[in-house]
Structures are given as structure tokens and as C-alpha cells.
Amino acid sequence: MNILEVNNVSKNYGSLYALADINMTVGDGKWLSIMGPSGSGKSTLMNIIGCMDKPTSGSVILDGQDITQLSLTDLTVIRRDKIGLIFQQFHLVPYLTALENVMLAQYYHSMVDEKEALNALERVGLHARAKHLPRQLSGGEQQRVCIARALINYPKLILADEPTGNLDEANESLVMNLLHQLHQEGSSIIVVTHSPEVAKHAETTVVLEHGKIAQIIDNLK
Amino acid sequence: MFGKMLLRVLTRQKKKSLLIVLTVALGVSLATSMLNVMFDVGDKVNQELKAYGANLNIVPKGASFVSDMYQIDDNNQATPSQFIQEDELVKIKMIFWAYNIVDFAPYLSVTANIDDKPVKIVGTWFDKHLIIPTGDEIDTGMLAMKSWWQIDGSKMVDDNLHGAMMGETLAKKLNLKIGDEFTIVAPKTQQIITLTVNNIFHSGGIEDSEIYVSLPIAQKLADKVGLVERIEVSALTTPENELARRAAQDPNSLSRNEWDVWYCTAYISSIAYQLEEVMPSVRVKAIMQVAESEGAILQKTQLLMILLTILSLVCSALAISNLVTANVIERSAEIGLLKALGASNSAVAMLIICEILIIGFIGGVIGYFIGVGFAQIIGYTVFGSTIEPKILIIPLVGLMVLFITLLGSVPALRMMIFLKPIDVLHGR
Ligand SMILES: Nc1ncnc2c1ncn2[C@@H]1O[C@H](COP(=O)(O)OP(=O)(O)OP(=O)(O)O)[C@@H](O)[C@H]1O
Ligand SMILES: [Mg+2]
Numbered sequence: 006m007n008i009l010e011v012n013n014v015s016k017n018y019g020s021l022y023a024l025a026d027i028n029m030t031v032g033d034g035k036w037l038s039i040m041g042p043s044g045s046g047k048s049t050l051m052n053i054i055g056c057m058d059k060p061t062s063g064s065v066i067l068d069g070q071d072i073t074q075l076s077l078t079d080l081t082v083i084r085r086d087k088i089g090l091i092f093q094q095f096h097l098v099p100y101l102t103a104l105e106n107v108m109l110a111q112y113y114h115s116m117v118d119e120k121e122a123l124n125a126l127e128r129v130g131l132h133a134r135a136k137h138l139p140r141q142l143s144g145g146e147q148q149r150v151c152i153a154r155a156l157i158n159y160p161k162l163i164l165a166d167e168p169t170g171n172l173d174e175a176n177e178s179l180v181m182n183l184l185h186q187l188h189q190e191g192s193s194i195i196v197v198t199h200s201p202e203v204a205k206h207a208e209t210t211v212v213l214e215h216g217k218i219a220q221i222i223d224n225l226k
Numbered sequence: 227m228f229g230k231m232l233l234r235v236l237t238r239q240k241k242k243s244l245l246i247v248l249t250v251a252l253g254v255s256l257a258t259s260m261l262n263v264m265f266d267v268g269d270k271v272n273q274e275l276k277a278y279g280a281n282l283n284i285v286p287k288g289a290s291f292v293s294d295m296y297q298i299d300d301n302n303q304a305t306p307s308q309f310i311q312e313d314e315l316v317k318i319k320m321i322f323w324a325y326n327i328v329d330f331a332p333y334l335s336v337t338a339n340i341d342d343k344p345v346k347i348v349g350t351w352f353d354k355h356l357i358i359p360t361g362d363e364i365d366t367g368m369l370a371m372k373s374w375w376q377i378d379g380s381k382m383v384d385d386n387l388h389g390a391m392m393g394e395t396l397a398k399k400l401n402l403k404i405g406d407e408f409t410i411v412a413p414k415t416q417q418i419i420t421l422t423v424n425n426i427f428h429s430g431g432i433e434d435s436e437i438y439v440s441l442p443i444a445q446k447l448a449d450k451v452g453l454v455e456r457i458e459v460s461a462l463t464t465p466e467n468e469l470a471r472r473a474a475q476d477p478n479s480l481s482r483n484e485w486d487v488w489y490c491t492a493y494i495s496s497i498a499y500q501l502e503e504v505m506p507s508v509r510v511k512a513i514m515q516v517a518e519s520e521g522a523i524l525q526k527t528q529l530l531m532i533l534l535t536i537l538s539l540v541c542s543a544l545a546i547s548n549l550v551t552a553n554v555i556e557r558s559a560e561i562g563l564l565k566a567l568g569a570s571n572s573a574v575a576m577l578i579i580c581e582i583l584i585i586g587f588i589g590g591v592i593g594y595f596i597g598v599g600f601a602q603i604i605g606y607t608v609f610g611s612t613i614e615p616k617i618l619i620i621p622l623v624g625l626m627v628l629f630i631t632l633l634g635s636v637p638a639l640r641m642m643i644f645l646k647p648i649d650v651l652h653g654r
Pocket of ligand 2: 047048049
């Protein structure tokens with residue numbers, strides 16, 4: 006069973022092909038890295054998989070459902086139920102505390118549960134900072150709040166677009182450890198990165214160039 | 227969670243929220259004061275009308291217009307049909323609409339000489355205590371009807387048969403002060419009377435060159451004991467309508483039912499009709515032009531106020547729409563994030579609408595009280611009295627706040643709906 010199937014997906018902005026005829030699959034519980042130079046279409050692909058954008062042509066089957074046929078409203082529901090998002094700029098609501106930011110994801114998903122949210126923060130080592138506002142947290146801490154938020158609803162697929170791009174090595178390894186834990190618990194993970202070190206954590210690395218798959222590397226070999 | 231977010235949005239953005247609160251408050255305060263004044267202005271103008279005195283003029287049936295108005299020809303008044311019996315005056319308070327008669331005063335004028343110069347002497351009731359045959363007792367007279375006159379000196383009473391109220395212009399010409407004595411000579415009867423200046427008044431009209439005395443003095447001077455030539459009546463009336471206008475032309479043209487309705491409504495024409503019923507020898511003329519032009523001014527004033535109210539509301543709505551839109555643009559990253567986390571358009575719209583409604587509510591409450599204050603200031607400067615805040619205005623203001631805030635947030639909501647998470651959360 007595949008969590009994700011990308012079939013002949015193209016995305017063009019006018020004459021510019023951000024993605025050109027991409028085909029790939031991600032098995033249930035697998036970890037995939039996407040690498041490639043700037044402008045090669047990594048974020049474009051992630052946005053399409055993350056139900057935030059639609060391809061110009063082709064189909065994307067997420068957890069058995071063709072998401073390219075859905076309306077924006079339905080896409081919001083799928084994103085909410087199946088996907089955990091982690092961004093390079095750790096987007097948090099500035100006037101909510103770390104705990105409230107995590108609870109926000111619960112709120113839009115189903116029901117808020119403060120205890121569970123605290124547990125999630127504990128998992129990322131931020132139990133003590135629950136009542137702090139984002140601006141009172143370091144970049145690494147903010148990214149860990151984002152991870153706590155991404156995992157709070159037990160998503161089937163975690164999408165991280167350059168999650169360590171703004172972090173130092175210590176924080177990078179903290180974040181990667183967390184992703185490893187999630188992976189071990191059965192979540193499928195797709196990570197976009199410029200760092201070969203980060204990419205190596207995945208079972209497979211896909212390299213994009215000019216919107217096309219240039220190379221597929223099996224990291225286990 | 228929703229409440230928490232609302233609270234946080236509002237408290238963490240105090241300055242911006244405050245700006246919107248102020249905008250709403252400004253619009254609402256203007257609207258509130260305008261509406262309060264508008265609703266109150268009808269009553270106020272009626273009071274003013276009363277203050278401007280008579281709306282009915284009772285004259286003898288045979289009286290000629292010219293002498294009625296200017297009293298130029300003293301000899302003309304010789305025929306008895308041109309006078310009204312003083313005894314008849316109580317009947318004014320015995321008609322169906324007696325309680326609508328606020329005040330009345332008789333007048334009898336005579337030309338007499340002071341230092342060989344002719345001066346008009348007017349006899350009247352100042353504030354006379356009357357016992358009506360029905361048992362009622364009232365105080366009525368000229369002073370209550372001429373409330374806008376500026377009168378110096380102690381209040382003139384009807385029993386004062388040696389005092390006089392002298393017009394400002396005349397007093398200046400004769401060089402008389404309060405307390406000074408003067409002698410008048412009636413050319414026709416050759417009577418000589420010495421009076422004391424009890425008051426000097428300013429009316430702003432021709433009365434400023436006249437002398438007002440207690441009715442018996444004028445009657446003696448004119449040799450018309452027990453007679454008056456004219457009565458001014460101030461009555462509370464219902465605004466005229468089509469029926470009243472037709473009746474005023476000819477009461478007999480009405481059908482039986484119409485006639486009943488007309489007779490039992492306090493139209494100025496039906497009051498006039500009833501006065502003629504009880505006093506067969508008089509003609510009652512409504513001083514209609516005054517009432518109508520006052521009515522027209524009132525309508526125009528109210529129209530002006532409605533326009534101002536609408537204008538101030540439109541301005542606030544525009545200002546609010548700017549502020550809210552700016553606010554949404556500024557928070558687009560946050561809104562995009564909420565959407566990325568699975569918030570539907572309606573969920574985000576709810577948040578923004580609740581936010582603006584709370585802010586609008588606070589602004590509305592503040593604006594309401596400021597507006598009531600404004601209305602008082604307007605009341606004092608324009609009418610010299612308080613303006614009673616009407617309860618009706620509260621729901622009206624509530625609706626206005628709802629309207630301007632919701633209307634003001636439409637552009638922001640549109641923007642929010644078309645905002646896509648990837649537009650603001652780009653991982654580029
Ligand atoms: N909304 C858009 N309109 C026009 N062109 C776009 C748009 N979004 C992306 N592109 C273009 O599509 C191409 C792929 O962009 P994308 O953001 O996917 O690159 P990326 O691989 O994520 O780059 P980076 O490593 O710098 O994040 C780029 O050439 C970019 O300019
Ligand atoms: Mg990118």
C-alpha cells in the first residue's frame with residue numbers, strides 16, 4: 006500500500022514548467038527526501054502533495070484518494086485530517102503561546118485537549134516553555150513547537166519543507182531525532198532539504214532538476 | 227479555543243483595535259446625537275411654537291382686517307359688533323378641546339397721548355386667575371404666551387392698576403426708567419391717568435413702541451368697559467392633514483364619519499370651529515402660515531439630520547473597511563497559517579467577524595454615550611433645554627453598528643477568502 010502516488014504531474018506558470026511530468030510513489034511508513042537546486046520545483050511539489058496547490062495536469066493519489074479532483078474546501082479537510090506540515094520559516098501564530106499554537110491544530114481538527122497538547126510539547130522537550138509566546142522562543146524551539154503541532158493529530162503523512170534550513174547543528178539533530186521517532190511510530194515522512202546529511206536520514210532521496218526527477222538514490226544501500 | 231483566540235487577538239492588538247473602536251465611536255456618536263435631536267426636535271419645535279404664542283386669533287365677526295391688525299382708525303371701533311364681551315372669555319375653556327387650550331389673552335387697544343404724542347396703549351390680562359363655570363380654575367394671560375419677550379422689572383400683575391409694561395423703544399424715546407411716572411391723556415374721553423413704569427420689555431417687534439396695561443385701564447381710557455377687541459389663543463394641535471384642510475375650507479363638505487373624526491381631533495381648524503360654536507359673535511382665525519412654515523422647517527431640519535446621519539455612517543463604514551482590510555493584510559501570514567492548519571473559510575471569517583463585532587460593540591457603547599452628550603450640547607445651544615434620550619435609539623444604534631461594521635469588513639472578508647496558504651507560507 007502506498008501513502009502517495011504521483012502520476013505524470015506537471016505544473017506550469019505560463020511557459021515556465023515548475024514541474025514536468027513527475028512520477029513517484031511513497032510507500033506507507035516510508036521516509037523520502039527531496040533534494041535539488043533552488044528553483045527546481047521542490048516546494049511546488051510539496052505544496053501539491055500538501056493539498057495547498059493543484060497541478061496543471063496529472064494526478065496525485067493520497068492515501069488512496071485522488072486529490073487533484075477535489076475542491077479547495079475538500080482539500081482543506083484532507084490536509085487537516087491526513088497531513089502534518091512543517092515549514093522552513095516556523096510559522097506560528099504570534100499572539101498565542103506555544104501550548105495554544107499546538108491546541109490550535111487540535112481545534113481545527115476536532116477537539117482541544119490541553120493535556121495531550123502538553124504531552125506533545127513534552128515530546129519535543131518544551132514542556133517548560135508551554136506558556137511562552139513564539140517571540141520568546143529561539144528558532145530551534147519554535148521549530149520544535151511546529152513539530153509538536155504537526156504531530157498532534159497523528160497525521161499519516163508529515164511534510165517538512167526545509168525544516169532545518171534555519172537551524173544550527175544541535176537543533177538540526179534534535180529535529181531529526183524527533184522525525185526519526187515519528188517515523189518509527191509509523192508516520193510517512195517527506196522532507197525537502199538542501200543538506201545531504203539531512204537527506205541521508207531517509208530511505209530514499211529524489212533529486213529534482215528543472216522540474217524533472219534527475220536521480221533516485223537508495224540511501225539504504 | 228475560539229474565545230481564547232478572540233481575546234488574544236483583541237488584547238495583543240490594542241492599538242489597532244482602539245483605532246477601530248474610535249472610528250465606530252465617532253460615527254455612532256454623531257448618529258446618536260442626530261437621531262436624539264431629530265426625535266426630540268418635534269416636541270421641541272412644538273414647545274417653541276407654544277412659546278411663539280398664539281396659533282388662534284379671535285376677532286369680532288364684523289372687524290375689518292386692517293383695523294384688526296393695525297388699529298389705525300380709532301373711530302372705527304365705535305360699532306358694538308366689533309367688540310367681544312369680556313365675560314365670554316371663560317367659554318374658551320368650555321369647548322370639547324378645553325384642555326388643549328394652553329393659554330389665552332384678550333386685548334383692547336386705545337391711542338392716547340403722552341407729551342402730546344400719540345402712543346398705543348394695549349390693555350390685556352397678564353396672568354389672570356379665572357374660575358371657569360365648569361369648576362376649573364386657571365391662570366392665563368399674555369405673559370405666558372410672550373415667553374420670548376425679555377422683560378426687566380418685577381412681574382406685572384393684573385391687580386396693578388397703576389403700573390405699565392413699556393416697550394424698550396418707547397421708553398428710550400420718552401427717557402423713562404423703571405419706577406418713573408408718566409401721564410397719559412385719552413383724546414376721545416379726555417381722561418388723564420398717571421402710571422408707573424413697572425417693566426421695560428424687548429419683544430423685537432412693533433410692541434416695543436407700545437405700552438401694556440391691565441385691561442380695566444384700557445377699557446376706561448377707551449370707554450369700552452367689559453369689552454375686548456381681540457383674543458389670542460395658544461392651543462396644542464394635531465398636525466394638519468388632508469381631512470383637516472378640507473374641513474378648514476368647508477366643514478359641511480365632510481361626510482358624517484369624516485366630520486366626527488375631524489371634530490374629535492385637535493386640528494387647529496376643529497378647535498377654531500368649536501370656539502365659534504360657543505362664541506357665536508366671533509370669527510376665529512387660525513394663524514396657519516406660522517404653523518405650516520414651522521412644520522416645513524422642521525421637516526427640512528429632520529431631513530438634513532437624516533442625511534448627516536447617513537453620511538457619518540457611510541464615512542465610518544469606509545474608515546472601518548480601510549482599517550479592517552489593513553488589519554487582514556497585515557495578518558495574512560497568520561490567516562494563511564490557520565487555513566493551512568485546516569481552518570475553513572467560514573471558521574476564519576467567524577473569527578474576523580466576531581472580532582470586529584466586539585470592537586464595534588465597544589465603540590458603539592462609547593459612541594452612544596458621547597452622542598447622548600452631544601445631543602445635550604445641541605439641545606442647550608439650540609433649544610436651551612435638555613434632550614431626553616429615547617430608548618428607541620439604542621436598538622437603532624445597535625443595528626447601525628452591526629450594519630457599518632459588517633459592511634466595513636466585506637472587502638477584508640473577500641480578501642481573506644481568496645487568500646491561499648501557499649501565497650503566504652511559501653517555502654521558496
Ligand atoms: N506562484 C508562482 N508564480 C510563478 N512562478 C512560480 C510560482 N511559484 C513558483 N514559481 C516558479 O517555479 C519554480 C519552482 O519553484 P519552487 O518554489 O518549487 O522551487 P524550490 O525548488 O522550492 O526552490 P528553493 O530551493 O529555492 O526553495 C521557480 O522557478 C519559481 O520561480
Ligand atoms: Mg522551496
